[in-house]
Amino acid sequence: MLRAMRQADDDVWTGGLVDDLSQTLLSAAKIQARVVELGRQLQADYVEKDPLLVGILSGSFPFIADLVRAVNLPLEVDFMAVSSYGDRTSSSGVVRILKDLNSSIAGRHVILVEDIVDTGLTLDYLYKNLQTRHPASLKVCALLDKREARKREVEVDYIGFHCPNEFVVGYGLDYRGRYRNLPFIGVLRPEVYRKAE
Numbered sequence: 001m002l003r004a005m006r007q008a009d010d011d012v013w014t015g016g017l018v019d020d021l022s023q024t025l026l027s028a029a030k031i032q033a034r035v036v037e038l039g040r041q042l043q044a045d046y047v048e049k050d051p052l053l054v055g056i057l058s059g060s061f062p063f064i065a066d067l068v069r070a071v072n073l074p075l076e077v078d079f080m081a082v083s084s085y086g087d088r089t090s091s092s093g094v095v096r097i098l099k100d101l102n103s104s105i106a107g108r109h110v111i112l113v114e115d116i117v118d119t120g121l122t123l124d125y126l127y128k129n130l131q132t133r134h135p136a137s138l139k140v141c142a143l144l145d146k147r148e149a150r151k152r153e154v155e156v157d158y159i160g161f162h163c164p165n166e167f168v169v170g171y172g173l174d175y176r177g178r179y180r181n182l183p184f185i186g187v188l189r190p191e192v193y194r195k196a197e
């Protein structure tokens with residue numbers, strides 16, 4: 001698996017979308033290795049807790065897919081979709097729920113799975129919203145933590161990587177709906193979004 005992903009980095013992903021990136025921040029192999037570590041950590045912390053992992057769409061879809069396959073425990077997965085960015089590269093601060101959970105989380109051990117925590121506005125809103133639904137516990141697992149950009153203090157319990165204060169894409173993260181399919185994470189050239197905004 002790792003070997004295949006490394007090859008995907010080296011051979012397939014040249015030109016095209018990749019030309020819009022100024023640098024690769026995290027290779028596919030590095031992401032995969034860290035996601036497995038996070039999965040093992042969850043596995044140790046949630047024995048006999050039957051956790052419910054809540055993925056925040058759309059950005060978290062590759063992360064949660066890889067993460068749950070690294071946790072050897074009975075668990076369930078649900079999704080919420082929220083919108084705070086629209087087509088821009090900075091948060092509007094107004095969070096809208098576009099799709100809510102399919103079932104109740106009352107009494108459940110919930111892990112909120114995010115692609116990236118940037119200003120913290122989305123997570124702050126979601127955390128408070130889910131707390132009102134009386135879960136037995138509520139923790140947050142984010143692949144990337146862009147700490148320097150924080151506007152709201154939020155607690156992230158499981159962090160994949162710290163992220164510099166730049167706009168990044170790939171492995172679920174998008175700009176105007178694109179780049180989610182890159183198996184690695186890179187920094188988007190500012191020219192790409194400056195000319196559009």
Ligand code: IMP
Nearest residue numbers: 059091117118119120121122167168173
């Ligand atoms: P926050 O509310 O500013 O913390 O932003 C949360 C959401 O904004 C994330 O779940 C992402 O979908 C999106 N986002 C924040 N930073 C980036 C980035 O660098 N690239 C792509 N999406 C981002």
